[in-house]
Structures are given as structure tokens and as C-alpha cells.
Amino acid sequence: xxxxxxxxxxxxxxxxxxxxxxxxxxxxxxxxxxxxxxxxxxxxxxxxxxxxxxxxxxxxxxxxxxxxxxxxxxxxxxxxxxxxxxxxxxxxxxxxxxxxxxxxxxxxxxxxxxxxxxxxxxxxxxxxxxxxxxxxxxxxxxxxxxxxxxxxxxxxxxxxxxxxxxxxxxxxxxxxxxxxxxxxxxxxxxxxxxxxxxxxxxxxxxxxxxxxxxxxxxxxxxxxxxxxxxxxxxxxxxxxxxxxxxxxxxxxxxxxxxxxxxxxxxxxxxxxxxxxxxxxxxxxxxxxxxxxxxxxxxxxxxxxx
Ligand code: C5P
Numbered sequence: 021x022x023x024x025x026x027x028x029x030x031x032x033x034x035x036x037x038x039x040x041x042x043x044x045x046x047x048x049x050x051x052x053x054x055x056x057x058x059x060x061x062x063x064x065x066x067x068x069x070x071x072x073x074x075x076x077x078x079x080x081x082x083x084x085x086x087x088x089x090x091x092x093x094x095x096x097x098x099x100x101x102x103x104x105x106x107x108x109x110x111x112x113x114x115x116x117x118x119x120x121x122x123x124x125x126x127x128x129x130x131x132x133x134x135x136x137x138x139x140x141x142x143x144x145x146x147x148x149x150x151x152x153x154x155x156x157x158x159x160x161x162x163x164x165x166x167x168x169x170x171x172x173x174x175x176x177x178x179x180x181x182x183x184x185x186x187x188x189x190x191x192x193x194x195x196x197x198x199x200x201x202x203x204x205x206x207x208x209x210x211x212x213x214x215x216x217x218x219x220x221x222x223x224x225x226x227x228x229x230x231x232x233x234x235x236x237x238x239x240x241x242x243x244x245x246x247x248x249x250x251x252x253x254x255x256x257x258x259x260x261x262x263x264x265x266x267x268x269x270x271x272x273x274x275x276x277x278x279x280x281x282x283x284x285x286x287x288x289x290x291x292x293x294x295x296x297x298x299x300x301x302x303x304x305x306x307x308x309x310x311x312x313x314x315x316x317x318x319x320x321x322x323x324x325x
Contacts, residue, residue: 022325023069023141023142023143024140024141024143024323024324024325025068025069025324025325026066026067026068026322026323026324027066027067027068027137027140027141027320027322027323027324028064028065028066028067028137028320028321028322028323029064029065029067029133029136029137029318029319029320029321030062030063030064030065030133030318030319030321031062031063031065031129031130031132031133031136031165031317031318031319032058032059032060032061032062032129032165032168032315032316032317032318033058033059033061033062033063033118033119033124033125033126033129033193033311034056034057034058034059034124034125034128034129034161034164034165034277035056035057035059035124035191035276035277035283035313036054036055036056036057036173036245036276036277037055037056037057037170037227037231037239037242037243038053038054038055038223038224038227038242038243038244038245039052039054039244039245039246039247039277040052040053040054040221040222040223040244040246041206041209041218041221041246041247042218042219042220042221043217043218043220044210045176049160049176050176050206050209051174051175051176051220051221052160052173052174052175052176052177052221053172053173053174053220053221053222053223054172054173054174054177054223055170055171055172055173055183055223055227055228055231056161056164056170056171056172056173056177056180057169057170057185057189057313057314058164058165058167058168058169058170058313058314058315058316058317059124059191059193059311059312059313059315060311060312060313060315061117061118061193061309061311062117062118062129062315063114063115063116063117063118063126063129063130063133064079064114064115064117064133064321065093065112065113065114065115065130065133065134065137066112066113066137067110067111067112067113067134067137067138067140067141068110068111068113068141069108069109069110069111069141070108070109070110070111071108071109072107072108072109073109074094074097074098074101074109074110074112075109075110075111075112076091076093076094076112076114077111077112077113077114078113078114078116079113079114079115079116081115082114082115082116083116083120085116085120091127091130092127092128092130092131092158092159092162093112093114093127093130093131093133093134094112094134095131095158096130096131096132096134096135096138096154096155096158096162097110097112097134097135097138099154099157099158100134100135100138100139100142100144100146100154101138101142103154104142104144104146106138106142106144108142110137110138110141110142112134112137114130116130119193119195119196119281120199121199121200121201121202122195122196122199122200122276122279122280122281123200123202123251123275123276123277123278123279123280123281124193124276124277124281125161125164125165125277127159128158128159128161128162128164128165129165129318131155131158131159131162131165132155132162132165132166132317132318133165133318135151135154135155135162135166135318136151136166136318136320137320139151140320140323148166151166152166152167155178156178160176160177160178161177162178163178163180164177164178164180164317165317165318166317166318167180167182167317168314168315168316168317168318169182169183169185169314169315169316169317170182170183170185170231170313170314171183172223183228183231184231184232185231185232185234185314186231186232186233186234187234187236188312188313188314189236189239189285189312189313189314190285190286190287190288190289190291190292190310190311190312191283191284191285191286191292191310191311191312191313192265192270192283192284192286192292192295192296192299192308192309192310192311193276193281193282193283193308193309193310193311194261194265194281194282194283194284194296194299194304194305194307194308195281195305195306195307195308196255196258196279196280196281196282196305196306197306198255198280199280200251200254200255200278200279200280201278202277202278204254205247205250205251205254205278205279206247206250206278208250208251208253208254209246209247209249209250212249212250212253221246224242224244226238226241226242227239227242227243230242236271236285236287236288237271239271239272239285240270240271240272240285241271241272242272243272243274243285244274245274245275245276245277247275247277247278247279248274248275248279250278251275251278251279251280252275254279255279255280257304258275258279258280258282260302260304261282261299261302261304261305262274262275262282264298264299264302264304265282265284265295265299268284268294268295268298268299269287269291269294269295270284270285270286270295271285271286271287272284272285273285282305284299286310289310289312292310293310295308296308296309296310
């Protein structure tokens with residue numbers, strides 16, 4: 021079999037339906053108890069061969085972001101190349117739709133997409149378990165971007181257990197014109213909690229039961245993010261946006277991950293469309309759109325011989 025001349029993949033955004041943050045560990049990470057859900061909006065990546073090296077190019081409509089060696093997709097391709105002593109290079113064309121530095125693991129999605137695409141392009145036949153191992157080295161959220169669906173995340177977020185979920189959830193995703201750095205938000209969380217003992221985090225069983233039954237109201241009542249207060253202290257306007265979403269009847273409203281993107285759980289698609297339009301008109305966000313979850317992890321959309 022000849023190696024492909026093109027591989028086209030899509031990788032999903034994620035939200036944390038619950039993000040419990042424990043104490044800071046000696047390795048600089050926080051112990052987490054989280055529930056991830058993949059959403060159906062995706063970054064798209066097309067991998068094609070080049071003689072050597074790893075080159076990342078942004079699609080026409082993609083927002084500006086660094087494409088050098090620090091980019092997580094480039095790091096992913098390079099670590100696979102090094103681990104498997106690959107001589108060939110790769111050109112990665114990235115069409116970015118997930119907010120950049122928005123708290124939805126867009127960079128992790130790109131890394132997961134690069135791993136899957138390069139594995140096929142270079143015909144390495146790495147098993148999923150090996151890709152998951154490399155993913156965990158690249159970042160705490162990268163394994164989930166590969167995995168998709170709904171999953172419990174423990175340790176620093178890289179240890180995953182699938183969660184049984186029925187039905188489909190409609191989320192309104194409100195983007196912010198600004199960006200927030202994840203390490204800065206965690207550092208602010210530590211500052212805000214400096215004078216108390218942070219307990220070990222645990223996911224409420226009511227949330228898992230709600231997901232199992234596909235009960236939107238119960239899930240909406242249980243969603244929670246321990247980083248929200250830290251994100252709001254850095255971007256106070258987010259509090260107003262969350263309040264506006266609740267006023268429009270969202271069953272749950274929270275900052276996504278380390279923010280500043282905010283997510284709102286709607287009763288159904290029609291309600292979601294109403295909330296999205298209403299939030300777009302508040303002037304408190306740069307735009308709002310509907311997404312549904314759970315969605316697949318990285319998917320291969322095309323392989324050309
Ligand atoms: O793993 P990742 O590179 O995505 O993490 C980025 C930063 O977020 C870490 O350097 C750390 O500051 C913070 N973080 C954390 N605890 C976690 C995950 C991330 O403190 N469980």
C-alpha cells in the first residue's frame with residue numbers, strides 16, 4: 021500500500037461540564053475532577069507530504085496565531101516524527117474555527133488532529149494507545165480531544181473514563197473579543213484560594229445521573245467551573261454575560277474552562293437559537309453560536325492515495 025498524498029481530519033472543541041480544581045501539585049499542575057464534553061464545532065486540518073520538516077499554514081479565514089515550533093500542532097507532528105524516526109516532512113493546513121485561547125481546548129484539538137493525520141500520512145500505524153500517550157505529553161486536554169464524547173477526566177485531566185450519556189445537548193457558545201492565558205487563570209485561582217485548604221475535587225453524582233438520563237434541566241443545574249471566579253476577576257464583564265444568558269432562560273451558564281468563552285445550556289435547538297441571537301445583541305460578546313454535544317473525537321474525513 022502506498023502512503024497517502026493527503027489526509028483531511030477534523031477535531032472538536034471541548035467544554036468542561038464540571039471543572040473541580042484541587043490543590044497545586046509539586047509538578048506545577050492542579051489535581052482535577054472534570055467532565056469533558058466534545059462539541060460539534062471543529063478545527064479542520066489537511067496534511068500533505070513535503071520533503072522534510074513540519075510546516076504549519078493557516079487557512080484564509082483563520083484568526084492570526086503563531087505557527088512556529090511553539091504551536092501545539094507543530095509540536096505534535098514533531099514529537100511523532102522524532103519518536104518514530106520519520107524522515108519525511110509534512111505540511112499542515114489549518115482551518116481554525118474554535119476560539120483561540122478561549123477555554124475550549126482549540127490548541128489541543130489541533131495537536132490531536134496533527135497526531136491522527138501524520139500517523140496516516142506517514143503510514144506509521146501507531147495504535148490509539150500510543151497516540152494517547154503522546155497526546156498526554158503534549159498537554160492535559162489533548163487526550164480528550166482525541167477521545168471525544170463525554171468523559172470523566174482525572175489527575176491533571178489526561179486520565180479519561182467514558183461517561184454514559186443519552187440524548188443531545190444544545191449549547192450556546194458566546195465568544196469574547198479578548199483571550200485569556202490558561203496558566204494565568206490557574207495562578208489567579210491559587211491567589212484567590214491562598215488562605216484556605218483546597219479539598220480534593222469530586223464530580224457530583226447528580227451530574228452523571230443527569231447525563232445518563234439525558235435530563236437537560238438536571239445537567240443545567242449541576243454544571244460548575246471552579247476557575248470561573250478567577251476568570252471573572254480578570255474579565256469582570258463575563259459576569260454580566262452569564263447573567264444575561266440566565267435572563268434569557270439558559271438552564272445553566274458558565275465560563276468554559278479557563279475562559280473567556282462562556283457556554284449556556286439551552287432547552288432545545290429552538291431555544292438555543294433564541295439565546296444565541298439575544299446574547300449577540302447584548303454587546304457583551306463578539307458573537308454567539310449554537311453547538312451540540314456530545315460529538316466525536318478526531319475524525320478522518322478524507323484520505324487520498
Ligand atoms: O497541560 P497544559 O499544557 O494544557 O497546561 C497549561 C497550563 O495550565 C499548565 O502549565 C498549568 O499552569 C495549568 N494547568 C494546571 N493544572 C492542570 C492543567 C493545566 O495548573 N490540571
